[in-house]
Amino acid sequence: MRTAMALGLSQLINWxxxxxxxxxxxPAMVKDLGWSGQQVFAGLSVAMVVMGLVSPFTGGLVERCGGRAVLRFGTLLNAVSCMLLASSWPSLPIYYLIWMLFGVGMRLSLYDALFAVLAGLAGERARGTMVRITLLGGLSSTVFWPLGSGLQDLIGWRHGLMVYAALCLVSVTLLYVLPAGAAMLKAELGDSHATPQRAASVFNQWLFGLGVTLVGVLSAGLAPQLPDLLTSLGAPIGLVALWGIGQTCARMTQSLLGESITALSLNVWVGISLPLCFAIGLLSQGRVLLAGLFVFGYGALNGLSTLLRASLPFELFAPDQYARLTGKLVAPAFILSAFAPWLFAAVRDHSGDRTLLWMALGIGLCSLMVAIALKAVGGIDHGPTTKE
Known part of the structure; x- marks a missing residue:
């Protein structure tokens, strides 16, 4: 439990x-630097392209250098990126170069890298630990959106970024618990080689990658827009905290449910709920209750999607394939999702909030179809099972 708490707090900071x-x-950067919203938010797009480019190599890097070293290095890169961003002069090329560095740091420090480490240590038995970690990590937006806003009002966004860099150093110290936690996981959960091995179907891989991409596009596109979108819907900005609360509540429910529902079945329920959630968003203009339900609901679904991204591979692939296969399969998701912040900002600037929500609803329907297809074929072609 101590390990899950430390790693969860580290993820909260890194996210x-x-x-x-x-x-x-x-928004403050747009005003201060004199750039358009699309130009500023494109920084996250640049970072996600880089995340996709380095993703296929992450699994091998974890295997060669060790999980703690990779996670620490990624967190330090996040700290350096914050400091460089705070001290940069108004130059778009330099701004995007800093976000490229951010992309490497994010890929080596966030959930995908950490879960690959845990899967290598404990196989499918690490799923419970992953859920506990995300209970804290899911509160990141709830903590950092108000924190960033407060720092901006108090000391300005540049000095606020220096505070962010200092918090990254705190996150680095939390990662020292990983070796002791690794030994504890192996002792408590058993050897990962005791888990039945499955051959990975190419079609399963394709469907998994497509599903991750669709959800990633929604998450990457909406997250930067959500605080301002909520205000334009006529709801108080404080309701944005419901996003993180929804994530944590959903993950806590999943933790209580345990293995009573398979990841493939839960994936279908999330797929059904996504279009309904955005339909509520379309109806929420001027209705605070519906706006709060929309933010809470989408936060909950986003939280479950993160867990599914970690747990679906256990039902589709062999544990010893986890790090390398997920690193390869999420790479297109990062690259395609990289254009989401720019695309969502452009759609909102030119066509308004309702068009943005309609687009999100359409992506949700596509995600539902992929989830149904994965459920239909996901449990069929696993190949022979053996024990080592």
């Missing part, structure tokens, strides 16, 4: 200082 950075500081 807050990177992925959710523009949600807190983006």
């Amino acid at each position: 807050g200082v990177s992925f959710y950075l523009l949600g807190a500081f983006g």
Whole structure:
């Protein structure tokens, strides 16, 4: 439990200082630097392209250098990126170069890298630990959006980024628990080689990658826009905290459910709920209750999607394939999702909030179809099972 708490807090910090950075500081950066919203939010797109390019190599890097070293290095890169972003002069090329560095740091420090480490240590038995880690990590937006806003008002966004860099150093110290946690996991959960091995179907891989991409596009596109979108819907900005609360509540429910529902079945339910959630968003203009339900609901679904991204491979692939296969399969998701912040900002600027929500609803329907297809074929072609 101590290990899950430390790693969860580390993830809360790493997500807050990177992925959710523009949600807190983006509007102030637009005003101060004199760039358009599309140009500023494109920084996250650049980072995600880099995440996709380095993703296929991450599994091998974890195997060669060790999980703690990779996670620490990624967190330090996040700290350096925050400091460089705070001290940069108004130059778009330099701004995007800094976000390229951010992309490497994010890929080596966020959930995908950490879960690959845990899967290598404990196989499918690491799923419970992953859920506990995300209970804290899911509160990142709830903590860092208000924190960033408060820092911006108090000391300005540049000094706020220096505070973010200092928090990254705190995150580095939390990662020292990983070796002791690794030994504890192996002792408590048993040897990962005791888990039945499955051959990975190419069609399963394709469907998994497509599903991750669709959900990633939604998450990457909406997260930076959500605080301002909520305000334009006529709801108080404080309701944005429901996003993180929804993530944590959903993950806590999943933790209580345990293995009573398979990841493939849960994936279908999430697919059904996504279009319904955005339909509520379309109806929420001027209705605070519906707006709160929309933010809470989408936060909950986003939280479950993160867990599914970690747990679906256990039902589709062999544990010893986890790090390398997921690293390869999520690479297109990062690259295609990289254009989501720019695309969502452009759609909202030119066509308004309702068009943005309609687009999100359409992506949700596509995600549902992929989830149904994966459920239909996911449990069929696993190949022979053996024990080593």
